[in-house]
Amino acid sequence: MIELIVIGTSAGGVDILNKLATAFAKTNHLKVAVVIHLAPEGPNLIPSLMGDHCALKVKEAEPGEPMQNDTIYVAPSDYHLCIEPNHILTLSSEEPLNFSRPSIDVLFDSAAYAYGNKVMGILLTGANHDGAAGLKTIQKMGGVTVVQNPSDAEWDVMPKSALQIMTPDFVLTTEEIINKIKSICSEGSIYARE
C-alpha cells in the first residue's frame, strides 16, 4: 500500500499542483511531499495556494518535523527537502543539483531510501531534467512511478527526460493522475475501515 506520494515539477507546475490538490482525500495513512522549482528569494506561496482547495493540510516543511498522515509538505525556497529513513523531514543547503534547490532528485532519492516500495513518485511538467534520476531510483527501490504524458504537459522537457532513462509504471494525463490519486486515497480509506 502506498504510504507516501512525492511530486516534482517546475515550469507550469503551479497550475497542475492546484488541480491535483483537489484529488486528495483523508486516508489516515498517506503523506505527501512536493518540490516545485521557484525563485530562491521571497516566500513560498504554494502551501496557501494548494491549501485553498485541498482536503489535506498543506504546509511548508520544517526541519526535524516528523511526517504526519494526511498532510502535504512543500519544500521551502532555496533548501533541499529530504525524508529520513525514520520518516522525519530535513532540509539541506547542500549545493544545487541540476541547477535546482530544492531539487526533485534529492527529494525522490531520499523518499526511495526511506519508503522503499511504499512510495509513489509523480513527475510533472517542467523545463529541465531534474527528477528523472530520482524517479529511476524510486523504481529501483520498488516504488511506483508516474510520469505526466509529455503531450499533456505544459513543458515537456521534464517528463521526456524521465522517459529517456526509464520506463515508468504509468504515463498519464492530468485527468488520469487525478484519478490515480483518488483511487489511492479511496483504497486507503477502505483499508483504514477494516
Added chain:
Amino acid sequence: MEADTVNLEIELLIQAIYTKFQYDFKHYSRSSLRRRLEQALIKFNLNSISEVQDKILHERDFFPKLIAYLTVNTTEMFRDPTYFLSLKENVFPILQTFPSIKIWVAGCSTGEEVVTLSILLKEAGIKKYLIYATDINPMNLETAKRGIYPVEVIPRASKNYRLAGGQGSLSDYYATAYDSVRFDESLYKNVVFSDHSLSTDSVFSETHFISCRNVLIYFDRPLQERVFKLFRESLIRGTFLGLGNKETLQFSEMKHHFEVIDQENRIFRKKD
C-alpha cells in the same frame, strides 16, 4: 540493491567511525550522509558503503580523506543579506557597549561567513573583537584560513554585499589572481580557527555573539538540544544567537532562556 541494506551499511559505518575515530555522526541527517557517501564511492572508486568501512578500518590514511566528504561544506558570502542588515541594526550597537567582543562562528565550514562578518565589523568601526571560527572538518579550516575562493563566487557575493548594506565595494577587500580571489589578510588578524565538534566537544570560551547558520538543519533534535545548551552556556547574559532562516529554538527547552529579536532573520537574545 535494497534500501534497508544501504541504511544498515550507513549505521554500521557511523558506529565504526565513532568507535575508531571518535567522530560522532549518529545524530546527522542520514539522507545527507548517504548522498555524500555516494559521492565518495565515485571519488574513491568503491562499490558499496561496506567497502568504505573496510578501508577506514584497515587503511590508516583513508579516514582523513573521507571526512572531507562527510560534512556539508556549502556556504556563501553574505548569504541572506537581511540577516546581516539586522545584525548591524540590532546586534552590533549592543556589542559595542562591551570593552571587547568575542564572536563564535560555529560550523564555519570554508570561512565565507567569517570574511563576511570581518568586513561588516570593519565597516561598523568595531576594532576590539575576536572571532572563534570552528568546524569539525580540518580540511575546511585549511581552506578558511587561506581566504582564497574561486572568482565565480564574486558576482553573487558583491550583489549580496550591497544588499547587506555594504558601504564600499567588495573588491576593496580582495585581490584577483588568475581565476581566484584572495581576501585581505587584515580581515583575518582577529580570527582564530579551530577544530571543534558540536557533537562531542564542550564550550571553550565565553562569547557575546554566536552565529550558527544552516548547521543545525543536519542534526536531529537531541543533538540540536545539546548544541543549544552549549550556546546558552557560552553566551553571557543579554548577548546574541543567530541561526539559519529555517532553524528555530521553538522545539528546544532552551527557548525559555532566549527572547526573539528578529523572527524573520532568526536572531535571538539570551535573557538570563
